[in-house]
Amino acid sequence: MNRFECMQRLAARLTDELVILSLGASVDEWYNAAPHMRSASLFQQQLGCVTPEAFGLAVGLPHRRIVSLDTDGGMMFNLGILATLGNEQPQNLFVVVWDNECYESIGGPPTHTAGRADIAAIARGAGIEHAYTVKTLDDFDRHCAEGLRASAPYLLVAKIDRSVRPDIRRKHSDGREDKYTFVRHVERTENIVIMGPSEHN
Amino acid sequence: MQPSAVGQVIAGLKAAGVSVICYLPDSLFKQLYPALDRDPDIRTIRVTNEGEGAAICGGIWLSGKRSALIMENSGLRAATEPLARMGMGAGIPVVMIMSYRGDLGENNWWAIPHGMTMEPLLNAMRIPYRIVDREDAIGRAIADAYAWSHTAYYHSAVVLTGSIVR
Numbered sequence: 274m275n276r277f278e279c280m281q282r283l284a285a286r287l288t289d290e291l292v293i294l295s296l297g298a299s300v301d302e303w304y305n306a307a308p309h310m311r312s313a314s315l316f317q318q319q320l321g322c323v324t325p326e327a328f329g330l331a332v333g334l335p336h337r338r339i340v341s342l343d344t345d346g347g348m349m350f351n352l353g354i355l356a357t358l359g360n361e362q363p364q365n366l367f368v369v370v371w372d373n374e375c376y377e378s379i380g381g382p383p384t385h386t387a388g389r390a391d392i393a394a395i396a397r398g399a400g401i402e403h404a405y406t407v408k409t410l411d412d413f414d415r416h417c418a419e420g421l422r423a424s425a426p427y428l429l430v431a432k433i434d435r436s437v438r439p440d441i442r443r444k445h446s447d448g449r450e451d452k453y454t455f456v457r458h459v460e461r462t463e464n465i466v467i468m469g470p471s472e473h474n
Numbered sequence: 475m476q477p478s479a480v481g482q483v484i485a486g487l488k489a490a491g492v493s494v495i496c497y498l499p500d501s502l503f504k505q506l507y508p509a510l511d512r513d514p515d516i517r518t519i520r521v522t523n524e525g526e527g528a529a530i531c532g533g534i535w536l537s538g539k540r541s542a543l544i545m546e547n548s549g550l551r552a553a554t555e556p557l558a559r560m561g562m563g564a565g566i567p568v569v570m571i572m573s574y575r576g577d578l579g580e581n582n583w584w585a586i587p588h589g590m591t592m593e594p595l596l597n598a599m600r601i602p603y604r605i606v607d608r609e610d611a612i613g614r615a616i617a618d619a620y621a622w623s624h625t626a627y628y629h630s631a632v633v634l635t636g637s638i639v640r
Contacts, residue, residue, distance in 0.1 A: 329533020353522025
């Protein structure tokens with residue numbers, strides 16, 4: 274299964290959701306697979322932070338569907354968040370874990386999921402009842418439909434191959450610019466102020 | 475903590491507009507956590523480590539809500555990685571309220587490293603902080619931390635010590 278094709282399937286289902294995503298090549302792939310979601314996606318370079326940040330966003334905006342696009346390496350970095358999601362049971366959080374069983378960005382040394390570790394099983398053990406592993410595009414698509422309308426935390430481990438989509442346009446912005454873009458999108462769509470004007474005093 | 479100090483912290487957080495607290499409980503703030511859990515205006519989220527708590531607080535900030543990460547100062551060490559990435563890399567702020575383990579008066583050998591590392595680590599991270607040892611200064615310190623962090627879009631910390639926590 275190919276990550277870019279999965280992203281295209283997921284992107285086709287998204288309209289007013291907010292997305293936080295992980296580091297590495299998946300950033301540029303999402304930038305191209307979901308052009309209509311660019312300002313609604315926070316592109317972060319933060320191993321272990323992605324799903325916790327997405328959960329925080331889900332807590333702050335309980336009426337909004339939040340999508341976390343995490344990775345095997347990122348999730349293994351901070352497994353504790355699975356137990357927190359199990360306890361807190363957010364009703365508006367869909368977590369996708371792109372699991373290519375390697376640290377792709379640095380050339381492909383294996384992650385622990387290349388061995389015996391099973392992130393979906395760990396998630397179920399942590400109290401996330403809806404945690405699944407998929408290996409085909411159609412299964413991925415079907416679970417996206419379920420996860421996006423679930424009223425309990427939903428975690429989908431997508432077993433993908435190691436290929437990176439070649440010849441795609443690279444995203445040029447850094448984390449700071451991406452944050453401003455995302456925050457302005459949240460402000461506009463929620464009609465709130467997050468980063469307001471300075472005082473004059 | 476005396477009930478009056480617990481009340482000052484909670485009043486300060488509310489005055490600053492805080493509605494969500496992430497915490498990993500510790501002994502010096504032992505009375506604070508259940509009081510936060512009971513407060514109908516505050517949602518508490520228990521986390522498995524302070525780094526996870528920092529990242530959740532970052533996400534809450536992105537939603538337009540205000541949160542705090544409350545912990546023992548040893549948690550700063552666990553939180554440094556996400557704090558560096560969120561704060562320095564993206565300008566996503568987290569306000570921390572922490573107990574000062576290892577300050578003068580400490581009588582646990584295992585807590586001495588917490589005191590040795592806290593201020594150097596805060597300084598290395600360029601995180602401004604205020605060490606408070608008087609109850610009547612708690613509210614102002616919390617208010618100032620939120621004012622600064624929501625102007626700088628960077629982390630700040632209030633450290634409670636002395637008779638406030640013992």
